[in-house]
Amino acid sequence: MTPVEHARGDTSIRAVTRADLLDVLHIEKSVFPQPWPYSAFERYVDAPGFLVSVTDADDALDSPDETLDSSDGLQRRPAADAADHATTGNGDSGGGLAAALDSVTGDGETITGYVVATERSDDGGPVGHVKNIAVHPDCQHEGVGSALLARALSVLSNRDVRGVKLEVRRGNDPAIGLYRSFGFEHHRTIPEYYADGEDALLFVLDFADRDAF
Numbered sequence: 001m002t003p004v005e006h007a008r009g010d011t012s013i014r015a016v017t018r019a020d021l022l023d024v025l026h027i028e029k030s031v032f033p034q035p036w037p038y039s040a041f042e043r044y045v046d047a048p049g050f051l052v053s054v055t056d057a058d059d060a061l062d063s064p065d066e067t068l069d070s071s072d073g074l075q076r077r078p079a080a081d082a083a084d085h086a087t088t089g090n091g092d093s094g095g096g097l098a099a100a101l102d103s104v105t106g107d108g109e110t111i112t113g114y115v116v117a118t119e120r121s122d123d124g125g126p127v128g129h130v131k132n133i134a135v136h137p138d139c140q141h142e143g144v145g146s147a148l149l150a151r152a153l154s155v156l157s158n159r160d161v162r163g164v165k166l167e168v169r170r171g172n173d174p175a176i177g178l179y180r181s182f183g184f185e186h187h188r189t190i191p192e193y194y195a196d197g198e199d200a201l202l203f204v205l206d207f208a209d210r211d212a213f
């Protein structure tokens with residue numbers, strides 16, 4: 001087990017279950033102005049790269065002073081090229097953590113974030129696609145996003161994808177910083193990709209370059 005991220009105590013990453021989807025949707029609505037509908041998450045519920053970050057409910061208010069182990073050995077690059085920290089989306093963090101994380105699963109867990117990653121084959125072989133990733137506004141900047149992305153990349157890597165792609169809003173500095181910290185590189189720009197007219201940046205990570213992790 002290689003420690004890779006600082007995260008809220010007792011945070012762990014596991015596969016999503018159907019029972020998690022309402023909590024996932026709650027986070028989605030708290031961070032995105034144009035959230036995915038429930039049906040979109042339902043469509044991917046069996047995808048191996050649909051993962052959630054969870055923390056014991058009792059620990060949800062603890063200080064984030066512990067490290068999260070990753071069983072995959074994937075590590076971020078030094079965040080030398082990360083952008084300035086800035087807010088993103090329309091996070092509704094005003095209610096505080098206790099209010100925000102009011103949904104406790106039957107196992108006494110609280111879901112703090114999720115990632116949806118899939119794969120598809122093209123002429124060159126299977127390619128991974130990070131379709132969505134989000135962390136509850138009150139749990140950001142604690143390594144949870146990094147932990148989710150690391151595990152999703154590990155899942156994809158184990159499925160022999162030759163690379164991973166993703167789209168991100170041109171102005172989403174936190175997400176761009178996260179992706180760059182894993183070695184993703186800007187490949188091209190897709191003009192007016194989003195419904196509100198904002199451009200998407202297509203980022204790619206070549207798995208042939210294992211040092212990228």
Ligand SMILES: CC(C)(COP(=O)(O)OP(=O)(O)OC[C@H]1O[C@@H](n2cnc3c(N)ncnc32)[C@H](O)[C@@H]1OP(=O)(O)O)[C@@H](O)C(=O)NCCC(=O)NCCS
Pocket residue numbers: 005031032079082083084085086087088089132133134135136139140141142143144145146147167168169172173174175176177178179181
């Ligand atoms: C992007 C997101 C998932 C990052 O999650 P997180 O748990 O805060 O990320 P981490 O704490 O693991 O931070 C990892 C890296 O991301 C980058 N990052 C995170 N927040 C950032 C911010 N506000 N500004 C710039 N870079 C930021 C940094 O490179 C950071 O590394 P550092 O802490 O060493 O500087 C989170 O901000 C989020 O949920 N945003 C709203 C949803 C969204 O935009 N998703 C992406 C769609 S493409």
